[in-house]
Structure formats: C-alpha cells, structure tokens
C-alpha cells in the first residue's frame with residue numbers, strides 16, 4: 469500500500485501550467501501544486517493531496533492514483549495528453565465545415581488503442597445538402613460499428629438535449645472536434661454556465677479570449693455522475709505512439725480481414741495474398757479508409773530523425 473493512501477483524494481478538473489484546479493469529493497475547489505518540477509497530471513486524474521494553507525483551499529499534490537486510461541496524441545516532437553480516466557470520447561463533426569476523414573480516423577485509432585468507447589456526433593443536420601454528403605462519408609464508420617448520432621445543436625436544441633442527455637448521462641465524456649463544428653454550442657447546451665466559467669479562466673490567465681484555452685471538466689448533473697470534458701482545438705492528431713505493425717488492429721473495418729492474409733506480418737500494402745487489399749477491391753472496405761491506412765502507415769514508418 470502506498471504511503472499516500474491515507475491522504476485525501478481529489479479530482480483534477482482543470483490545469484494551467486504548474487497549477488491545477490482540484491475538486492474534493494464534497495465538491496470544494498482546491499488550488500493544487502504538484503511536488504517536484506515536472507508534472508504529468510491531466511484533467512480526469514485522481515490525486516492524493518495535503519492542505520497547505522490555513523483556509524484549506526490550497527494544497528500540495530503528493531501522488532497520482534493509477535489511471536484507467538489516458539487519451540493522447542503524439543507527433544514527431546511532443547506528446548500531448550487530452551485527459552485521463554475517460555468513459556467515452558465524443559468526436560464532433562459537422563455538415564459544415566467539411567470534416568477531415570483523416571483527422572476523424574486518427575482520433576478513432578487513438579481511442580481504440582486506449583480502449584475508450586467512441587460516439588461520433590454529426591452536427592448541423594439542418595443544412596440539408598451538406599448533411600447528406602457528411603452522412604455519406606460517415607456511412608463506412610457506421611458500418612464498421614461506430615455509433616453515429618445526428619443533431620442540430622443550434623436550431624433543434626431540445627431534440628439534441630433529449631438525445632444527448634441520456635447518452636452521456638453516466639461517466640466522463642471527452643469532446644473533440646475541429647474548430648467551427650459547434651463545440652462551444654454543445655458545451656453551452658449541456659452545461660449551463662459553461663461560457664461564464666471559460667471566461668473566468670481566460671480572465672484569470674489574461675488570455676483575453678473567451679474560447680477554450682484549457683481543458684476543463686464540467687459536471688452534467690447535480691449528483692455529479694456524468695461529466696463533459698472540453699479541450700482546446702489543435703491542428704493535427706499525431707498518432708506516433710501507434711505501432712506500425714498494429715495499425716490495422718485499431719481499424720475495425722480492416723481488422724477482420726487481416727487474419728486471412730497469406731503472411732502473418734502482412735503490411736497490407738504490396739504483399740501477395742493480402743486479404744485486406746482483396747476486401748478493398750471488392751468494396752468490403754471503403755477506398756477512403758484504405759487510403760488513410762496507407763498514409764498513416766507511411767507516416768509511422770518514417771524515421772524520427
């Protein structure tokens with residue numbers, strides 16, 4: 469048993485640089501400072517802490533509890549963690565702007581590898597033409613087993629709330645979505661007062677912008693059974709942490725075929741007797757997904773320096 473076992477537990481609900489906002493089981497907010505120089509804490513972490521001030525609202529973080537999972541991205545230069553101890557990932561896409569299938573696939577692969585359940589949410593279905601096109605592009609993802617929900621977060625608010633409320637009603641959900649898809653609209657629909665909280669943090673940090681600049685945990689209900697985690701936008705979802713040889717394993721449409729390849733270490737690229745390529749040829753795997761597989765495979769094969 470760890471020597472920190474007798475200390476109080478708290479949840480990391482936000483982090484800015486070297487400071488963390490912790491929440492006690494009673495719902496009190498504590499300003500937490502990690503011991504040591506480098507800190508690896510992320511939102512969703514549970515920590516053991518010890519009070520350091522007379523009022524009891526500041527403390528030092530002594531230890532981090534083991535994580536159930538951690539979602540992160542990794543490019544050539546750095547690793548960026550999104551959050552820990554997630555029950556699901558909600559990938560938000562929209563009819564407009566047209567979403568990148570590569571970015572979507574990257575998020576799904578990272579979630580599969582981290583064993584985190586995924587829900588794909590298509591927003592702006594009030595835009596008929598673009599929505600039909602988006603649906604078409606999402607069809608392969610539905611076919612490979614992903615849950616795809618559809619909403620118009622701005623124009624059909626009650627309908628969206630009725631659909632998402634129960635679906636996200638337990639556990640922690642991280643929301644990822646490119647800029648302009650309606651991430652703020654989603655958070656504000658489900659978390660009354662969220663924009664004020666974002667503003668407060670922006671003011672405190674002098675960032676002056678009322679967009680999400682930090683990852684933040686929001687409770688969805690008073691009983692604090694369900695949470696939504698909002699995180700800032702990013703350019704590219706690097707998946708350098710995925711093994712090249714394992715890539716197809718995290719792609720549910722490729723996975724069932726690879727056992728039938730002639731070579732057990734088939735890269736599904738050029739080898740004879742490749743069952744994955746045969747499946748692509750007869751349309752059992754979407755051409756777009758195979759293209760993404762090849763691109764990602766290439767990326768993961770490149771030397772790091």
Ligand SMILES: Nc1nc2c(ncn2[C@@H]2O[C@H](COP(=O)(O)OP(=O)(O)OP(=O)(O)O)[C@@H](O)[C@H]2O)c(=O)[nH]1
Pocket residue numbers: 591592593594595619620621622623624645646647648649650651652653654679701
């Ligand atoms: N037509 C339509 N527009 C929507 C819907 N939901 C959001 N929008 C619009 O889409 C734009 C982007 O919405 P935001 O919620 O600001 O998107 P965001 O993803 O937070 O974008 P960033 O702030 O750039 O990160 C806004 O102009 C919204 O009004 C919808 O259901 N239908």
Ligand SMILES: [Zn+2]
Pocket residue numbers: 726729730734735736737739741742743744745
């Ligand atoms: Zn193969």
